Amino acid sequence: MKKLIQLFYTNLFLTGRLFTALSVCVLLFLLAFFFPWFALIPKLVFWLLMLLIIIDIIMLYRTPNAxxxxxxxxxxxxxxxxxxxxxxxxxxxxxxxxxxxxxxxxxxxxxxxxxxxxxxxxxxxxxxxxxxxxxxxxxxxxxxxxxxxxxxxxxxxxxxxxxxxxxxxxxPSFLQMRKYELMAISNRLNEIGVKKVRRLGQSLEFEQIKPYVPGDDVRTVNWKATARHGSLMTNFYTDEKSQPVYCVIDKSRAMKMPFEGLSLLDYAINASLVLSNIALLKQDKAGLITLSEKIGAVIPADRKHSQIQKILEVLYKEKTRYLESNMEALYTTIRKVLTQRSLIVFFTNFESMNALQRQLPFLKRIARYHLLLVVFFENTELKQLTEAPATDVEGIYTKTIAEKFVYEKKLIVRELAQHGIQSILSTPQELNVNTINKYLELKARQRI
The missing domain is CATH 2.60.40.10 (Immunoglobulins)
Structure with a gap:
C-alpha cells in the first residue's frame, strides 16, 4: 500500500492550467477582502476547482496500463x-x-x-x-x-x-557507403559530383575470343582464330580487375583537428569505407592499414564479400593518438605485406612544409614500389580568414598569416608532384567525392 501511494505521488504532476486556475482563485479572494458581498463566489470557485482536480485524477488513474x-x-x-x-x-x-x-x-x-x-x-x-x-x-x-x-x-x-x-x-558512416554503392550500381555517381573520366588506351586484360560484329575495333582481330574458324574473330578485353587498393589512415595528433563536429580522422575513416566499397564494386581488392606511433590494424587486400564488414569493424574502434606517425614502421609494413604493385591512398594532414619534409623520404621510398596517393585537408577556416576584409592592423596581420598557410598547402601539392607522388588537397566536406574521382581517374588512365 505504501509503495502504491509513493508511486501515485511520484507520478502525479501539476500543470500550468491548474496554476492559472489557482491564481484566479487567489484574485477572487483578494476581491472578496474589499467587497464582503463577493465572499461566496471565491469559495464556490475554489471547491469546484478541487472537485475537478479529483475528477481529473480519477480519470487518469482508474485505468491500469493505460x-x-x-x-x-x-x-x-x-x-x-x-x-x-x-x-x-x-x-x-x-x-x-x-x-x-x-x-x-x-x-x-x-x-x-x-x-x-x-x-x-x-x-x-x-x-x-x-x-x-x-x-x-x-x-x-x-x-x-x-x-x-x-x-x-x-x-x-x-x-x-x-x-x-x-x-x-x-x-563509421555506412549510410554514405550505401548511398555511393547504390549510385555506383545504377551509374549515377555523377549526380553527387563524381566525374565521368574518359578511358585512355585499352585495358590489357584478355577475356575471350568472340565473332566479329560491325563496330568492333579492327585492331583486335585475331587472325589465327579467324583462319581456324573461317570467319572474322576478335579478341575481347575487359577492365583490369583484382588490383589491390589499400587505404592507409594516419591516427596521429595531426588528425585530431575538428571540422563541423567531426575530427579529420572521422572524415578519413568515412572516406576509406566509401572508397573500399567502390573498389570492391569495381572488382578490385580492398585493404586497410592504420598508423600512429606504431602500426595498428592491417587487413590484407581481398575481394571477399565479408571484406567490407571486416574493414568496418576495424574502423569502428580506431581513435586518434597524440604522438607523431612512425613512417619507418609504415614503410617496413608495406614492403612486408604488399607483395604486388598497389594503389596506396594515404589519409593524413600537413599544416606546413616542415611537416612534409619529415615524412617525404619515406613517401618517396613507398612511391618507388607502389602508386602512392596522399590525401590531406584544406583548412576551411583559414580560407574564410583570407576572404574576409581586414579593417585594422591586427586584421591585416591575421589575414597575411592565414594566406601564408593556405599558400603553403599549395606548395605541398607541388612538392609531392615533383617527386612523382599523386595528391589530393580537399576540404573535409568534399573528401568522399574527391577521393572517388581520383581513384576512377587513376583506373581510367591505367595507372593501376
Missing amino acids: VFAKRHAPERLSNSDDNELGIYIENRYPLNIKAGIIDEIPHQFQRRDVLFETTLKTGEHKLINYNLRPVKRGEYEFGSIRVFIQSALGLVSRRFNFEQAETLPVY
Missing part, C-alpha cells in the same frame, strides 16, 4: 549522418488524451529538446519519428521513455515510465 510506448531504433547508428528513430505510443484509455513524450537520449548529443507532444483518440496509436546525428564513434546509451498524460480537463498530469535502456554502437 498507455504503452516503445522506442524503435536501428541496431547501429551511422556516424555524421541523420539516423531515424521512432517512438511508438498507444492509447488504451476509454477517453481522448494529450501526451507529452520524453526520450532519454545519450548525453553525447547534448540535446534537451527531445520532447514530443501529440493527441490520441481512444484506441489510437502513433509512430513519432525523429533524427539524431552522432559525430563520434563508440557506444551510446539510451535511457527510459517518459510519457506525461493529460485528460481534456488538463489540470494534472500522470507520468508513465517505460524502462527501455539500450546501448547502440555508432559505426
Whole structure:
C-alpha cells in the first residue's frame, strides 16, 4: 500500500492550467477582502476547482496500463549522418488524451529538446519519428521513455515510465557507403559530383575470343582464330580487375583537428569505407592499414564479400593518438605485406612544409614500389580568414598569416608532384567525392 501511494505521488504532476486556475482563485479572494458581498463566489470557485482536480485524477488513474510506448531504433547508428528513430505510443484509455513524450537520449548529443507532444483518440496509436546525428564513434546509451498524460480537463498530469535502456554502437558512416554503392550500381555517381573520366588506351586484360560484329575495333582481330574458324574473330578485353587498393589512415595528433563536429580522422575513416566499397564494386581488392606511433590494424587486400564488414569493424574502434606517425614502421609494413604493385591512398594532414619534409623520404621510398596517393585537408577556416576584409592592423596581420598557410598547402601539392607522388588537397566536406574521382581517374588512365 505504501509503495502504491509513493508511486501515485511520484507520478502525479501539476500543470500550468491548474496554476492559472489557482491564481484566479487567489484574485477572487483578494476581491472578496474589499467587497464582503463577493465572499461566496471565491469559495464556490475554489471547491469546484478541487472537485475537478479529483475528477481529473480519477480519470487518469482508474485505468491500469493505460498507455504503452516503445522506442524503435536501428541496431547501429551511422556516424555524421541523420539516423531515424521512432517512438511508438498507444492509447488504451476509454477517453481522448494529450501526451507529452520524453526520450532519454545519450548525453553525447547534448540535446534537451527531445520532447514530443501529440493527441490520441481512444484506441489510437502513433509512430513519432525523429533524427539524431552522432559525430563520434563508440557506444551510446539510451535511457527510459517518459510519457506525461493529460485528460481534456488538463489540470494534472500522470507520468508513465517505460524502462527501455539500450546501448547502440555508432559505426563509421555506412549510410554514405550505401548511398555511393547504390549510385555506383545504377551509374549515377555523377549526380553527387563524381566525374565521368574518359578511358585512355585499352585495358590489357584478355577475356575471350568472340565473332566479329560491325563496330568492333579492327585492331583486335585475331587472325589465327579467324583462319581456324573461317570467319572474322576478335579478341575481347575487359577492365583490369583484382588490383589491390589499400587505404592507409594516419591516427596521429595531426588528425585530431575538428571540422563541423567531426575530427579529420572521422572524415578519413568515412572516406576509406566509401572508397573500399567502390573498389570492391569495381572488382578490385580492398585493404586497410592504420598508423600512429606504431602500426595498428592491417587487413590484407581481398575481394571477399565479408571484406567490407571486416574493414568496418576495424574502423569502428580506431581513435586518434597524440604522438607523431612512425613512417619507418609504415614503410617496413608495406614492403612486408604488399607483395604486388598497389594503389596506396594515404589519409593524413600537413599544416606546413616542415611537416612534409619529415615524412617525404619515406613517401618517396613507398612511391618507388607502389602508386602512392596522399590525401590531406584544406583548412576551411583559414580560407574564410583570407576572404574576409581586414579593417585594422591586427586584421591585416591575421589575414597575411592565414594566406601564408593556405599558400603553403599549395606548395605541398607541388612538392609531392615533383617527386612523382599523386595528391589530393580537399576540404573535409568534399573528401568522399574527391577521393572517388581520383581513384576512377587513376583506373581510367591505367595507372593501376
